[in-house]
Amino acid sequence: MKQTLIFCFLILFFQKSVFSFVGAGIYVPSVGSWQIDQAGGSNAFQFNSYLFTHHHFPLSAEHAFRPGLGYVFNRNTYNTSYTKNSILLRYEMSYFFDENLAFLYGLGNIITEIRGKGGLQRLQNGNSYSYFYNPAVDTVRSYNTTLNLGVEYFFVETLAAELSLYILEFLSKERRAFSYSLSVHYNFR
Amino acid sequence: MKRQIIFFFLFSFVNQKIFSFTLLSPNPPRYTTGEVYVDFTNDSCSQTGFSPQYLFNLMEESINQFWNKVSSARLLLLKGDFVDVSSAGLDPSSLAAEARGNRILVGCNDAVAAFASGGVVAVGTMGQFDGETKGSIIINDHANSEFSTLSDDKIRALLAHELGHALGLGHSENVSALMYYSLGSKIQEKMSQDDYDALTYLYPHNPRLMGLGGSCGTISFDHSKEGEAKWYQSYFLLALLPLLMALLLRPLF
Numbered sequence: 034m035k036q037t038l039i040f041c042f043l044i045l046f047f048q049k050s051v052f053s054f055v056g057a058g059i060y061v062p063s064v065g066s067w068q069i070d071q072a073g074g075s076n077a078f079q080f081n082s083y084l085f086t087h088h089h090f091p092l093s094a095e096h097a098f099r100p101g102l103g104y105v106f107n108r109n110t111y112n113t114s115y116t117k118n119s120i121l122l123r124y125e126m127s128y129f130f131d132e133n134l135a136f137l138y139g140l141g142n143i144i145t146e147i148r149g150k151g152g153l154q155r156l157q158n159g160n161s162y163s164y165f166y167n168p169a170v171d172t173v174r175s176y177n178t179t180l181n182l183g184v185e186y187f188f189v190e191t192l193a194a195e196l197s198l199y200i201l202e203f204l205s206k207e208r209r210a211f212s213y214s215l216s217v218h219y220n221f222r
Numbered sequence: 223m224k225r226q227i228i229f230f231f232l233f234s235f236v237n238q239k240i241f242s243f244t245l246l247s248p249n250p251p252r253y254t255t256g257e258v259y260v261d262f263t264n265d266s267c268s269q270t271g272f273s274p275q276y277l278f279n280l281m282e283e284s285i286n287q288f289w290n291k292v293s294s295a296r297l298l299l300l301k302g303d304f305v306d307v308s309s310a311g312l313d314p315s316s317l318a319a320e321a322r323g324n325r326i327l328v329g330c331n332d333a334v335a336a337f338a339s340g341g342v343v344a345v346g347t348m349g350q351f352d353g354e355t356k357g358s359i360i361i362n363d364h365a366n367s368e369f370s371t372l373s374d375d376k377i378r379a380l381l382a383h384e385l386g387h388a389l390g391l392g393h394s395e396n397v398s399a400l401m402y403y404s405l406g407s408k409i410q411e412k413m414s415q416d417d418y419d420a421l422t423y424l425y426p427h428n429p430r431l432m433g434l435g436g437s438c439g440t441i442s443f444d445h446s447k448e449g450e451a452k453w454y455q456s457y458f459l460l461a462l463l464p465l466l467m468a469l470l471l472r473p474l475f
């Protein structure tokens with residue numbers, strides 16, 4: 034393990050044409066999985082701000098290793114029992130069709146952080162009211178592996194837009210879920 | 223240009239999300255097996271208008287339609303067996319005590335006080351009995367029961383709601399949630415985001431398996447350690463370390 038890490042470190046360290054991106058956008062989790070109203074409608078779109086950085090390590094003329102790190106602020110409307118944020122780790126390759134358009138593919142991790150607020154809520158229960166407990170004040174993290182696919186379009190050398198799809202539980206027919214992000218990024222060389 | 227775009231993306235979101243799941247106790251006991259079976263008593267369920275076999279099949283459909291869909295949670299519910307236990311005269315806690323360890327037991331009776339009004343069509347609970355986590359659901363089999371008026375769709379949603387209690391969840395104030403106190407006239411075909419988050423909170427994916435291990439009945443998870451798992455315990459994350467170091471140190475050379 035240690036040797037592998039040192040090897041990776043050396044390879045990446047001596048790359049000359051490496052450059053970095055920072056970006057922002059929106060992240061839409063689990064499209065179509067969640068009910069959002071009383072008529073049985075489900076979620077197609079949701080605004081969660083998404084910040085990320087990724088790095089570009091050219092491997093050949095067309096191919097590059099493109100690892101990235103993202104953070105999603107899962108915002109909510111009011112009076113909550115918990116807060117939620119997600120960390121995205123992306124281990125992707127990019128394949129350039131031409132100067133402007135690249136196809137992205139690889140694996141990733143989504144780490145879902147749920148932080149309880151503690152305390153009680155008085156809610157209706159059958160014909161009367163009962164007290165229920167909010168989750169405790171600590172953070173629980175759930176770890177998912179994702180299959181990632183995306184496209185990236187460069188308007189100019191320094192500015193690009195990206196659409197990425199993250200497939201959670203891609204090996205399970207029952208639990209498979211699709212999340213996506215739309216973002217723009219700026220690269221500083 | 224860049225600043226404007228970033229500003230736009232950061233501050234122009236509209237939200238209609240309510241994160242509001244609750245728990246039956248401050249730290250409900252967890253089922254320690256990755257798979258939790260749902261068993262049925264030998265009750266006749268005659269006032270419900272359905273045979274026990276029919277209700278058991280609806281339960282299996284309900285499990286697959288609702289709780290087994292949560293991609294960020296490791297718990298898997300499975301249809302169990304008919305067991306030679308009667309729920310006659312028992313309240314939900316007493317029935318849960320009769321369940322086998324790490325299992326949920328479902329029965330029908332008219333003994334629960336709230337059943338006399340008819341509108342409360344089922345109740346569910348869970349707890350620790352003899353050191354093992356057990357859950358129960360009792361369907362209203364009182365002569366006044368309105369259970370017989372429910373459609374199959376409603377019954378599946380209702381059973382899933384009671385399963386939520388048998389997993390340790392309380393109600394949510396989010397009307398779209400499965401765990402809202404009443405199904406009323408709403409169509410409940412899926413769970414809401416806070417139902418998903420609730421199961422994720424109770425049964426998060428292990429950082430070693432990263433959601434790829436599936437749910438295996440032979441693996442016993444120690445839930446007390448689960449929530450304490452640290453991000454750096456992941457092998458996947460370790461791969462990122464050299465990259466970060468390289469980027470941090472690059473300006474020096």
Ligand SMILES: [Zn+2]
Nearest residue numbers: 383387393403
């Ligand atoms: Zn309830």
